[in-house]
Amino acid sequence: MSFEKSKELYNKGLKHLVGAVNSPVRAFASVGGNPLFIKKAKGSTITDVDGNNYVDFVLSYGPMILGHRHKKVQKTIEKALKNGYTFGASTENEIKLAKIVCDAFPRMDKVRFVNSGTEAVLSALRLARAFTGKDKIIKFSGCYHGHSDALLVAAGSGLATLSLPGSKGVPEGAVKNTLIANYNDLESVKAHFENHDDIAAVIIEPIAGNMGVVLPQEHFLKELKTYLESKGALLIADEVMTGFRSKFGGAQELQGVEADITCLGKVIGGGFPVGAYGARNEIMEMVSPLGAMYQAGTLSGNPIAMAAGIATLSTLKKQNPYEQFNETARILEVILLEKAKKYGVAIVVNRFGSMINPFFTSTPVINFEAAQKSDTKKFAVFFWEMIKNGVFLPPSQFEAWFLSSALTDNDLKKTSKAIDMAMRKVSKM
Ligand code: KE4
DSSP: OOOHHHHHHHHHHHHHSGGGOSSGGGGOTTTOSOOOOEEEEEBTEEEETTOOEEEESOGGGTTOTTOBTOHHHHHHHHHHHTTOSOOSSOOHHHHHHHHHHHHHSTTOOEEEEESSHHHHHHHHHHHHHHHHSOOEEEEETTOOOOSOGGGOSSOOHHHHHTTOSSOTTOOHHHHTTEEEEOTTOHHHHHHHHHHOSOEEEEEEOSSBOSSSOBOOOTTHHHHHHHHHHHHTOEEEEEOTTTTTTSSSSOHHHHTTOOOSEEEEOGGGGTTSSOEEEEEOHHHHTTBTTTSSBOOOOTTTTOHHHHHHHHHHHHHHHHHOTHHHHHHHHHHHHHHHHHHHHHTTOOOEEEEETTEEEEESSSSOOOSHHHHTTSOHHHHHHHHHHHHHTTEEOOSSTTSOEEOOTTOOHHHHHHHHHHHHHHHHHHHTO
């Protein structure tokens, strides 16, 4: 397998692109070696510039849940392009997508589209502060909510991979209202309320996907929501990654919880830049132009992106692949555990719906501290052996693998063989 063209493009990219990438995780920093450059993708297969084909479990970090270039989505986008790309005025597609999204979340009366998950979350924080009149926000260590200043503290995902606690350039003032609690630890949330009476909201990934997959323990989310109601604080569910991945709607519902504000992204744009935040009327009516909380965006509700989102969600609703996702994830989990056992490699597998990943550790991973005990060197060896056997994974121990409904039995057979070779390689370290 040659990676010559990727190497060439990487060196060329270094001139005008920072690290030859437009998002840090794509630099492969935590697995070493040069990042792959991708030429094209179709269905469950992604092809790099050297012509190597891979089963794709990155799916652009979530959006491509139907697989790449799904025929219905492709046709819808091509049709939308014939009407123009963006107008700076409202279009019918925004109403259509808004209805699909609000209908999928029982407590969501209205939604505002933006252009990324980061923008959705930073707007949701502002909205929670506007609605409650309070300033503090609690986030959980290991959860990642995009790169807005206030949330770049002990973030998971990119920062965890680059092991940068917080980020340079974030002024002290920007994070003084951000408190950090531990996932699955309600006491760590209560402790903040004992010390502060100005907490507007708690933001959480209802299934964490940015420290690897970490599940809320039984009743954790429900108890958190009940406690917040008793304190007059809001629950913000960051479903940018989990939205429409484990059911047609939010993972929050499967946990028996309805957040006050929900953030979305990834899948709802079908591969185009879309984020969103939504809530019941009394909260959303705080947002400009109805209310005094300002938020705006040149390309928000972009008609092409809306068309891609409508096509993706309506296809997803029709396909209803969720049972299949659970079964495929279960099969993958069995394969990972069997192959690891065969070669004496210690791993723990966490999964939920169409998100799964192995941790190279022997202790249960229920929070960021436990996740960080994973052997990232073993992950790096595993990652490259999977690449060499035609499987494309997120290049980090702290990322979730994503399933698409385009995955075939052949893909799983190929993945199983690759996992066998990769576990064998890890066992020889
Ligand atoms: P974006 O601004 O990247 O669209 O969304 C930020 C975001 C917000 N909330 C959650 C739960 C997220 O997972 C994300 C982004 N996820 C990462 C993957 N861990 C995107 C990949 C990247 O940073 O390149």
